[in-house]
Each structure stands twice: as structure tokens, then as C-alpha cells.
Amino acid sequence: MLRLSRQPGGQPEIFHSLQGEGATIGVATVFLRLSLCNLSCSWCDTKYTWDWENYDYKKEVMALDTEQVREKILSYECPHLVVTGGEPLLQQTELAPLISGLKQQGFYCEVETNGTIAPMPEMERDIDQWNVSPKLSTSDNRLERRLVPDTLESFSRIPNAYFKFVIVEPQDIEEVCGLAEKYRIPPQRIILLPEGRNPEVLQSRSGWVSEACVKHGFRFSTRLHILLWGDQRGR
Secondary structure, eight states: OEEEEEEESSBSSSSEEEHHHHHHHHHHEEEEEEEOSSSSOTTTTTTGGGGGGSSHHHHHHEEOOOOOOOOOHTTOOOEEEEEESSOOOGHHHHHHHHHHHHHHTTTTEEEEEEESOOOHHHHHOOEEEEOOOOOOOGGGOOOHHHHHHHHHHHHTTOTTTTEEEESSSTHHHHHHHHHHHHHHHOGGEEEEOOOSSSSHHHHHHHHHHHHHHHHTTTTOOOOHHHHHSSOTTTT
């Protein structure tokens, strides 16, 4: 069984939209949002997947078997899947057979992960793109929780892993540069993403974040879904 986020109407949070950020921004995509996370970022926009002090687990989480999840994904007739969360790799044992089956049907599969949990061999084999988002100090997670050196080193050796950093303050850029040097991450695989849950905040940060990308040779990504639909679940 997989534990999924439940949308306000009671349906599992499996939806068809556009990839809003990262290396495949703008691509038509089916999203599968899993619940549970091992971190607690202060600026997280999906706290309903893990913050049980402020959200009701029974209302926000539902369990489905992999066949039910597969049928819902296939119903959209879109062979591009993004597994997000929460932290999907907390459930990778249950997730791996689903991904394997979808790959046999021609799917391109991405996983969004915070980079603290190493993927199983089956997952590393089948995932087409890893969107690894190590958390910086401005996420308010303790250092020993948010950065796991051995895991980051393993992801840095996976050629189809992109490193996506959420940027809040200019000091975050220096922190990214330090991590890039320490873990030998090529600049073309680093994506800077301004934090923001509304277009105004995104716009206010996009200028200096994009300038940093030019300076250091990183990629820049906005949050397309925020620009198009605002902070709306299921989009």
C-alpha cells in the first residue's frame, strides 16, 4: 500500500498538469503526491503531507494499493510521471514495483527527493530523472537532518540527477556554491529556484537569483504553477 495525500474533495492527489519547475518545466505531467516526510522546512508549501501538529493525518492521508494508483495514473493518457511529496523515498519499497510497471509501458519517470535517503537499486535503474533538493540553512532544519554526505555523494554520481535548490536569501547562493564544490556537482546540473508562494514574491527574488545563475553557470527555474494558478492544490 502507498500512503498518498488526499485532496480536499476526498480523491487521491494524483493529477494532470504541467511540470512547474526544474529541468522539465512546462512538460505535460501526471503528478503522484505521496505523504510523509523526514524533514520540516519552514517554507514548505505541502505541510499537509507531514505536519501532524497542524493537520489531521486521517483527513490528509489515504492508503491505496499500487494497482489502484497505476489505474489512476494511466487514466490521464500522459506517459510522463512525477512522484513528489512529502519525501517519496520513505515509501520506495512500495513505490518500486509501480515504477517498474509504468516503465514497461513507456513512461518517463521523475522523482522529487530531498536527498537524505539513498535510492534502492531498482529505483536507480528505473528512474529517468532525479530532482534532488538538498535543504539549505534557511529551511530551518538541523544540519545533521538536512544533509547526509554519503547520500549526496551517491546522487552526485548519478548522471540523471539534477540538484534543485530553493533560494530565500542571497546568502543561500554561497551555501550552494560550497555544496557544489564539496560534492563535485557540475554547474549545469544545479538549478536555482526562488522561493515564493505567490507571483509577487517570486518576481521580487527572480532578478538576483537569475543573476547568480549567470555568474556561476547554474540553471534558473521559476515556479510556473504559481505564476499560472497561484498556491492551489492539485495544479
